[in-house]
Amino acid sequence: DIQMTQSPSSLSASVGDRVTITCRASQRINSFLNWYQQKPGKAPKLLIYAASTLQSGVPSRFSGGGSGTDFTLTISSLQPEDFATYICQQGYRTPWTFGLGTTVEIK
């Protein structure tokens, strides 16, 4: 199975901060990398697919980058509604696998 490793596992930040989260795949996955936002008690919500394409309706302060094995999710200016857990997922090979998530907390 392809292992997805996210770092950091959690971070504290303030409204307006720029935040970057990293996801590393255990083997090359081209650009088959997606990012989700999950809030407590809710289903994940797709933010970015194909490593860098913003899902319809997602604010432009979210951006994604990378290819191969190393990927990033950046929030350019953190908003109060962005405090959540962010999860990466590879769709290159079954079984499709997810990272354990990065929790963004209020400083």
Next chain:
Amino acid sequence: QVQLQESGPGLVKPSQTLSLTCTVSGGSIRNGDYYWSWIRQHPGKGLEWIGNIYYSGGTYYNPSLDSRLTISIETSKNQFSLKLTSVTAADTAVYYCARVEKKEIDFDQWGRGTLVTVSS
């Protein structure tokens, strides 16, 4: 806007079969651009892809669950279902159904999730 809704028992006894159904509304399950998938999340843990099905009936299963798993589809009802046999406490989780965009393999629409507890 497509919506998905899980339904089924919230409590299952050990060694019995966990059965869930996902009802799709606002769009056809026969849309060939998508797979239909089950994912679970153990309490306080990460997400685990269980498996998925195509409208034609073709399936992909996670090998870790393959021997206990059946996913089926009923296009006339716009539903797909999950059966997991011989459950243990380790199968206690929130179970989500989701739509998978076939080209990029992203889970673009999710149900709200349903908690299934395995306990006697």
